[in-house]
Amino acid sequence: MLVSGVFLPILFATKELKSIYGGLGLVLSGNFFISYLISITIIPGFRTKFQINVKNFDVPKILKIFAHNMNVLLYYVYRIKEDLIDKTLLIIEHSRKRPKVFLSVYILFILIGIYFYFISKNEFINKVEEKQLIGNVEFPSGTSFSRINTITEQIEKKYQDYIIFRKSIRK
Structure with a gap:
């Protein structure tokens, strides 16, 4: 078993x-x-x-x-x-x-x-390169995911755009 x-x-x-x-x-x-x-x-x-x-x-x-x-x-x-x-x-x-x-x-x-x-090969966790971005996102429902590099960069870019958009609305 x-x-x-x-x-x-x-x-x-x-x-x-x-x-x-x-x-x-x-x-x-x-x-x-x-x-x-x-x-x-x-x-x-x-x-x-x-x-x-x-x-x-x-x-x-x-x-x-x-x-x-x-x-x-x-x-x-x-x-x-x-x-x-x-x-x-x-x-x-x-x-x-x-x-x-x-x-x-x-x-x-x-x-x-x-x-x-x-x-x-005794690799308990994959080695992370210095320039590699790892993004972890967790939603209120408990769903979570993590992505590396390109998707993380897209998330960060959309988040920055959202912050800029909110600032422009407040002004």
Whole structure:
């Protein structure tokens, strides 16, 4: 999912977007790993600590509904965690049975990462020449665009003409 959703679009992206997609891929990879760690460490503790038996207490109905929903939610989180652990153990078992396949897939991912690194040429933002004009325009509706050189010069010229026109009307 991560490779097809983030890393493959890098092949068709511009130079600016390549670095953004690469950074996004690294961040998402880290987030998936952290989410996995949270699902196998912290969430099981929530299941045991927050399991509330509301029959013993005289509480408002809304709190009973909240406690019941919390238990149902934690049940599904627990099932997802168990499925993740089962899949992880299955992958580990397959990697022990076929270490060459596992190693070749791992090396392939590393080579894909190195390939995308060399494609991007470490240009996070295009170099701006000294005489190059960059114009950024944002409208009240939230629409914005940026153009370089000729269009920026046209915008500046029309703006100057508008200022001169307003001054002539006031006089």
